[in-house]
Amino acid sequence: MDYQSVLERIARDMAPQIGSGRPAEYIPALASVDPRRFGMAIADVDGKVYGVGDWQRPFSTQSITKVFTLALVLAAGDDLWERVGREPSGNPFNSLVQLEYENGIPRNPFINAGALVVTDRLQTLTGDASSELLEFLRQESGNPGLAFDPEVAESESAHGDRNAALAHFMASYGNITNPVSTLLDHYFWQCAIEMSCADLALAARFLARHGLRADGSRLLTRSEAKQINAVMLTCGTYDAAGEFAHRVGLPGKSGVGGGIVAVVPGRCTLCVWSPGLDERGNSVAGVTALDRFTTLTGLSVF
Ligand code: GLU
Numbered sequence: 453m454d455y456q457s458v459l460e461r462i463a464r465d466m467a468p469q470i471g472s473g474r475p476a477e478y479i480p481a482l483a484s485v486d487p488r489r490f491g492m493a494i495a496d497v498d499g500k501v502y503g504v505g506d507w508q509r510p511f512s513t514q515s516i517t518k519v520f521t522l523a524l525v526l527a528a529g530d531d532l533w534e535r536v537g538r539e540p541s542g543n544p545f546n547s548l549v550q551l552e553y554e555n556g557i558p559r560n561p562f563i564n565a566g567a568l569v570v571t572d573r574l575q576t577l578t579g580d581a582s583s584e585l586l587e588f589l590r591q592e593s594g595n596p597g598l599a600f601d602p603e604v605a606e607s608e609s610a611h612g613d614r615n616a617a618l619a620h621f622m623a624s625y626g627n628i629t630n631p632v633s634t635l636l637d638h639y640f641w642q643c644a645i646e647m648s649c650a651d652l653a654l655a656a657r658f659l660a661r662h663g664l665r666a667d668g669s670r671l672l673t674r675s676e677a678k679q680i681n682a683v684m685l686t687c688g689t690y691d692a693a694g695e696f697a698h699r700v701g702l703p704g705k706s707g708v709g710g711g712i713v714a715v716v717p718g719r720c721t722l723c724v725w726s727p728g729l730d731e732r733g734n735s736v737a738g739v740t741a742l743d744r745f746t747t748l749t750g751l752s753v754f
Pocket residue numbers: 513514515516545546564608615643706707708709733
């Protein structure tokens with residue numbers, strides 16, 4: 453497969469769409485990003501990377517990091533699935549409403565409530581969830597320069613009442629066990645990690661390699677890697693996961709920074725970035741570019 457030619461074709465086809473949608477505004481530090489940015493990278497299972505546009509430019513990973521914290525917690529053998537479900541929520545990613553009906557157990561690990569529980573578990577397991585995550589991402593991407601963006605973390609914290617409410621509410625059910633303020637700090641730092649499309653495509657390769665890390669050691673069992681891919685497919689793109697599966701046909705995880713990571717098990721990982729979001733929170737150009745990729749190559753899980 454000539455991935456480089458495919459990427460160049462997609463970038464050409466995408467030109468009229470780039471700039472559509474609006475960058476996230478509820479985190480002020482994200483609102484000022486240029487909506488005309490577009491980058492896309494593919495990493496094959498052997499670590500060769502292809503890219504186009506702004507593929508080496510760091511951006512705010514936001515909810516994409518939820519995939520990696522989930523992997524670290526499952527890799528530690530945690531009994532996470534007793535605390536978090538794995539069904540689509542059908543609600544916005546920061547919704548509170550279902551939590552009360554469902555006794556403080558979030559629907560899945562990719563809505564904010566679920567991710568807060570996962571980060572709480574990682575904090576208990578490691579004592580420093582955000583540093584553990586950053587170190588893991590540095591190793592898997594091969595980029596020791598990866599860092600948090602303090603301005604984004606600060607901006608999230610200053611506008612984080614909704615996440616604080618979710619965390620306190622779940623703590624009242626005993627589903628958060630660390631002090632809420634500590635948990636929120638780690639969660640906001642986690643969301644504020646900056647990575648490029650190349651970094652993210654490389655870091656996610658364990659999902660295409662059935663659980664094997666970049667150095668060949670095993671992070672997850674084959675079955676656990678399958679489970680994460682399955683939850684990405686059903687819950688990874690907010691309350692538009694059905695639409696994403698219909699158009700793209702790959703496990704994917706988006707973030708409000710405008711990035712989306714997608715996985716072709718056994719073949720490659722992709723990351724696309726363009727900051728303009730649709731009303732559900734997914735990158736408009738990003739979803740279209742992935743749709744083009746599976747249409748042009750026939751590489752999908754279906
Ligand atoms: N830091 C964002 C929040 O908690 C992440 C949201 C996202 O990317 O989905 O609201």
